Structure formats: structure tokens, C-alpha cells
Amino acid sequence: MADHDLIAAQLGILSARLPAQVVEELADGLQETYRSQLTRLGDPEAAARAAIAEFGDADTVTAAFFRDSPWRRMAVILLATGPMMGAVWGLGLVSAQMWNWPIPLSVRIGYGVVLVTVAGTLLAVVREKRAYRRTRTATLAGAAALIALDAVMLAAVTTVPSAASWPVAVAISASMLRITATVHALQKCCF
Amino acid sequence: MRAEALKGHLDGLLLAALEEGPQHGYAVKEALRESTEGRIDLPSGTIYPALHRLEQAGLITGTWSVVGGRRRRTYELTSDGREALSGERDRWQEFAGAVTAALRTRPWPTTT
Numbered sequence A: 001m002a003d004h005d006l007i008a009a010q011l012g013i014l015s016a017r018l019p020a021q022v023v024e025e026l027a028d029g030l031q032e033t034y035r036s037q038l039t040r041l042g043d044p045e046a047a048a049r050a051a052i053a054e055f056g057d058a059d060t061v062t063a064a065f066f067r068d069s070p071w072r073r074m075a076v077i078l079l080a081t082g083p084m085m086g087a088v089w090g091l092g093l094v095s096a097q098m099w100n101w102p103i104p105l106s107v108r109i110g111y112g113v114v115l116v117t118v119a120g121t122l123l124a125v126v127r128e129k130r131a132y133r134r135t136r137t138a139t140l141a142g143a144a145a146l147i148a149l150d151a152v153m154l155a156a157v158t159t160v161p162s163a164a165s166w167p168v169a170v171a172i173s174a175s176m177l178r179i180t181a182t183v184h185a186l187q188k189c190c191f
Numbered sequence B: 001m002r003a004e005a006l007k008g009h010l011d012g013l014l015l016a017a018l019e020e021g022p023q024h025g026y027a028v029k030e031a032l033r034e035s036t037e038g039r040i041d042l043p044s045g046t047i048y049p050a051l052h053r054l055e056q057a058g059l060i061t062g063t064w065s066v067v068g069g070r071r072r073r074t075y076e077l078t079s080d081g082r083e084a085l086s087g088e089r090d091r092w093q094e095f096a097g098a099v100t101a102a103l104r105t106r107p108w109p110t111t112t
Helices: A005-017 A020-041 A044-055 A058-067 A070-095 A105-127 A132-159 A166-190 B010-017 B025-035 B044-056 B079-103
Strands: B060-067 B070-077
Touching: A005 A020, A005 A044, A005 A058, A020 A044, A020 B025, A020 B044, A020 B070, A044 B044, A058 A132, A058 B044, A070 A105, A070 A132, A070 A166, A105 A132, A132 A166, B010 B025, B010 B044, B010 B079, B025 B044, B025 B070, B044 B060, B044 B070, B070 B079
Parallel strands: none
Antiparallel strands: B060 B070
């Protein structure tokens, strides 16, 4: 429980934005700052205001967490490598004449819709400034969907005999590299 | 000192603040302020994400305890963190030496 209403209000805002354990740690820091200011100033109201100024208000603290967020970093990397992956696969699919593959149109459209949705989700994560927890969920979902999309492409090219060509081999390597790197990054972030 | 001037050096400063022993976030900030005689006084709240990043990189490790009824996270350097701090120091000495040499005032050439 916070020692002053203003401190409690700041913690309330942070609780709505950041994970519970982070807020617990911030609560300890903000309370320490408040007590230090109270010793210096003597007046609780002035001490609470000075503590918030010294600690940084909820927006400043949230922004600092977003700058250092491993989720946001992962979303940026996945988005930045997206065009290169698209180009590599595009070249591979054209060289393998994928329009002749026995894959139903609905599956192709579904794949495209999921891909665009994932890109949109990751873009929203990069632009997000406040909802840290939502950022984590969205990045997890986006990364998992990308792994699934890569796996679908790998399954498709290995089942189509005419797909063997060096551009496809490059695309397969790129997808396997992305799956490995994403799983490794998720393990580092989550566990 | 402006926050932009610290870009690229914050990690080293935080590692140095933890060199003396385990500290919680607010104490790290205070240690940094005291060791620089008040010239580096960052908003405390912005130190926590940097500490989390260093922990994720394996340079520091955090443990929870209960102090005065509140949960507190205390950080300490790992062996990788000590190595990284030593590297930061070497790089800083090299950088500072180069900039000092470049900025030193030279006497005007005599015109006789």
C-alpha cells in the first residue's frame, strides 16, 4: 500500500500498463524515493510531488520500458527481416512455378490473409506506447504465427517434387534460420 | 548532465554502481548520483528497464526479498558482468584519451 494518494495513483496507472512483478519493483523504488523526499521536505504533499518528479511520471517510466522491451525489439527484427524473407520466397516460388502446384486457392488466400494480419500485428506492437502486456501477447502471437507460416511453406515445398531449385533451397534455409532464431529469442524472453 | 550524453555509457555506469555489492534499483540510482557528485541524476524509473535488460543479457542477476513489508528486487554483478565492466572501462579510457588529445588547446604558432 502506498504512503500517499499521488504515489498510489501513479502506481495504479503503471499497474494497468506493466507486468505485476515490474510494478512491485517500481512500487518499492517509488516508495523509497517518496520517503527520501519526505525526510528532506517534511511535507507529504510536496514530498509526493517531488518523488514523482525525481522518479519520472507514469508516462516517462512506461516509455523507458517500451524502449528496452525485448518484445518490441523482437517485433522490430521480425518486421525488418520480413521484406527480405518475402523476396527470397518470392524468387523461390517463381523459380519453382508455384502456380502449377496442387494447392487449393482457398489455402493460398488464407495463407496471405494470415501473413498480412501478422505483419499488421507486429507493426501495431512497434507503434504501441503504453500497453506493455498487450505488446507481449501480440508479439508472442505474431512470432508463433510466423513460425507456423514458415513451417507450412517448408511442408509445401518438400511435398511438391517440382520445387527443387537453388532459390527454393535458399528460401528453405532462410525459413529454418528464422524459425531457429525466433524460438531462441522466445526462450530468452519467456523462460 | 544531459541524458543524451550518456547514450552508450549507461550500461557501464550501472555495472560500475553494482561493483561494490548488491543494490536495489533506487540504491543504484543513488550510488550513481553520489559517485558523480550529482552530475548524473537520472529519473529513477528509467533505470529499472536498463537493469532488466542487463539481467536478460546475463550481466547481473536479481533476487527478491521482503523489506519493510514490501517486495524488493536486489541486483548483483555476475562474472560476465564483471568482465563486461572491465571491457567498458578499457574502451572508455581509450575513447577519453583520444578525445582529450583531440580537444587539448595548442599554443598559437609564433609569427616572427
